[in-house]
Amino acid sequence: MDRSLYEKIIGDIRRKGDITPEQLEIILTDEDGENEEILFENARRVAETVFGREIYLRGLIEFSSFCKNDCYYCGIRRSNKNASRYRLREDEILACCDSGARLGFKTFVLQSGEDPSFSDEDICRIARRIKEAHPDCALTLSIGEKSRESYEAYYKAGADRYLLRHETANEGHYARLHPDSLSCKNRRRCLYDLRDIGYQVGCGIMVGSPGQTMDNIYEDIEFMRRLGPHMIGIGPFIPHRDTPFADEAMGSVSITLRLLAILRLLFPDVLLPATTALGTADGRGREKGILAGANVLMPNLSPPDVRSKYLLYDGKICTGEEAAECIRCLEKRIESIGYRISGSRGDHPDRSGNK
Ligand code: SAM
Ligand code: FES
Numbered sequence: 001m002d003r004s005l006y007e008k009i010i011g012d013i014r015r016k017g018d019i020t021p022e023q024l025e026i027i028l029t030d031e032d033g034e035n036e037e038i039l040f041e042n043a044r045r046v047a048e049t050v051f052g053r054e055i056y057l058r059g060l061i062e063f064s065s066f067c068k069n070d071c072y073y074c075g076i077r078r079s080n081k082n083a084s085r086y087r088l089r090e091d092e093i094l095a096c097c098d099s100g101a102r103l104g105f106k107t108f109v110l111q112s113g114e115d116p117s118f119s120d121e122d123i124c125r126i127a128r129r130i131k132e133a134h135p136d137c138a139l140t141l142s143i144g145e146k147s148r149e150s151y152e153a154y155y156k157a158g159a160d161r162y163l164l165r166h167e168t169a170n171e172g173h174y175a176r177l178h179p180d181s182l183s184c185k186n187r188r189r190c191l192y193d194l195r196d197i198g199y200q201v202g203c204g205i206m207v208g209s210p211g212q213t214m215d216n217i218y219e220d221i222e223f224m225r226r227l228g229p230h231m232i233g234i235g236p237f238i239p240h241r242d243t244p245f246a247d248e249a250m251g252s253v254s255i256t257l258r259l260l261a262i263l264r265l266l267f268p269d270v271l272l273p274a275t276t277a278l279g280t281a282d283g284r285g286r287e288k289g290i291l292a293g294a295n296v297l298m299p300n301l302s303p304p305d306v307r308s309k310y311l312l313y314d315g316k317i318c319t320g321e322e323a324a325e326c327i328r329c330l331e332k333r334i335e336s337i338g339y340r341i342s343g344s345r346g347d348h349p350d351r352s353g354n355k
Contacts, residue, residue, distance in 0.1 A: 001026060006035045010042050013265050021218045027262060028214065028255055036258065043261035043293030050269045051295045053339045056346030057330075058107045058140065058273075059100040059301040059323070062310040063088040067113025069144070070179050073209060075240035075311045076113050082242045086306045087115060090126055094133065100301045101134050103327055106345040108134075109163065109298060111142040118143075120150050124157035131158035138345045145186055148193040155197050160347075162194045165204035165233055168216055169223035176211040191227055200348050202231030202271070207259055208251020209237040217259065221266065230348035231296070232263055232270050235277030238313035253282045257292040264293030269349045271296050280317045286330075287337050296346070297334070299326045 009026060013019050027039060064087040070078045076085075088096070097108050108130060112118070123143065130139055141154055142163035151162070166187055168174050174184035194201045205220050206212075224232060236251030256278055264272060273296035274289025282288065286297060300307060301323045308319040318326050331341055 001030050001032060001035060003032075003035065003038075006030065006032070007038060010039060010265070013262070014042060014046070017266055017268075019221065019262065019266060021215070024218050024221070024262070025214050028217070028258055036254070039258060039261045040292045043264040044291060046264050046268045047272075047293045047295050050349060054295075054342035054344075055290060055334055055339050056107070056271065056296045056342050056344070057105060057327075058109045058296060058298040058346075059096075059103075059105040060109045060111060060298045061088075061093060061096045061100075062111050062300070062302045062307070063093050064112035064115040064118065065306075065310045066115040066117065068116055069114050069182060071182070072177055072179075072244045073206065073237060073240070073313075075243060075313055077243060080240075080242045083311070084309050086309050087117065088303070088306070090122070090129070092303065093126055094129055096301045096303065097130050097134060097137075099323060101137065103324060104341075104343060105301070106136065106343070107138040107140060107161075108301070109140040109142055111163070112144075114144040120146075120153050123150075124153050127154055127157040127159050136345070138347065145182075145190050148197070151190075151193055151197055151199070155199060159199070161200040161202070161230070163202040163204075163231065163233060164190055164194065165202075165206075166191060166220070166223060166227075167205060168209070168212065169219045170216045173209075173211055173213075173216050177209055188223075191229075195227065195229075200230040200351055201227070202233055203227060203229045204231075204233035206237040206251060206277075207234055207256040208249070210245055210248045212237075221262075224263075224267070229267075230271060230351070231273070232267065233273055233275060234259060234263070235275035236281045238277055238280060238315065240311065240313045250281060253278065253285060253288070256281075257288055260289055260294055261292045271346070271348055273298055276300075276317060277313065280313070280315050284333075287333055290334065290339055291337060297330055299323065299330055 274294035278285035
């Protein structure tokens with residue numbers, strides 16, 4: 001596409017904080033590499049204005065690979081009999097946080113499948129113990145769909161943030177990705193409850209999930225505008241060999257990067273991770289994500305002996321290393337592109353230092 005027209009579109013999106021379906025399609029399908037670089041440069045400039053050249057770190061603790069759900073895309077879905085399952089004990093979770101804190105982490109993300117063997121009381125007790133041991137750290141939960149009462153209890157116990165990708169805002173597409181027991185409506189209800197309770201909330205999608213159309217992505221952006229998330233997690237869909245989507249194509253890295261850049265233009269101060277899935281799909285995916293406007297990385301703090309069991313998709317990176325090695329590797333990677341790791345909790349700019 002003609003350079004000056006392309007630049008005008010980018011300028012328009014930036015100025016209005018809005019995008020039309022036509023503009024979205026042009027940006028996601030344009031084949032000119034130099035145009036793409038203009039998009040990334042604009043997104044970088046916006047991120048730099050809000051966050052400088054600092055990257056926030058979140059220490060991810062994948063504490064259980066048991067799940068009662070059966071999402072078609074997910075390697076730890078209930079029906080995958082080949083998945084080897086594990087669940088960390090409370091003390092092991094605490095120990096992950098302790099070693100993370102020694103490495104300088106100021107945010108812990110507790111993620112798992114929907115594992116009913118952890119009761120609300122268990123989650124609240126773990127949250128309280130983490131916050132007692134590390135009062136200067138933020139605690140993020142990512143444990144799926146729960147009742148409003150459960151979310152309220154976790155919040156009172158000390159959880160500050162919650163990640164729950166909406167996966168897709170389109171009901172038909174949602175039904176293509178999930179069994180009937182799960183609904184788009186309940187997923188959205190959860191996100192609105194979380195936001196109303198006071199959490200810093202993250203939603204998000206997989207790019208290139210089976211059946212996803214350009215219109216779906218536009219609907220996702222509209223949903224995000226209504227929700228007003230503090231964080232948006234997007235990464236390419238990557239097939240897992242033991243799921244119904246084993247033979248589906250992987251999501252495009254280039255479209256993921258462009259969408260990251262568009263989200264940065266539309267939501268200048270949103271927290272935007274360069275995800276592990278992006279790093280798996282492309283050896284330099286996380287660096288490229290930051291150069292397209294992302295400002296968060298989520299290295300793994302789970303014990304190395306269980307990491308390869310939390311396999312959401314094939315080929316997942318960083319399943320062998322110790323946390324300390326991962327940090328050194330990431331540090332080198334981001335310094336090589338002119339960025340540095342922030343020592344702060346990395347709250348959303350609206351919430352600095354508070355819930
Ligand atoms: N159970 C929690 C939940 O539902 O939010 C957290 C765990 S869930 C595995 C975390 C995210 O992994 C999902 O929201 C999904 O977007 C992503 N994911 C799952 N399978 C994937 C795949 N095959 N490729 C890329 N991302 C995947
Ligand atoms: Fe439950 Fe993936 S199906 S975490």
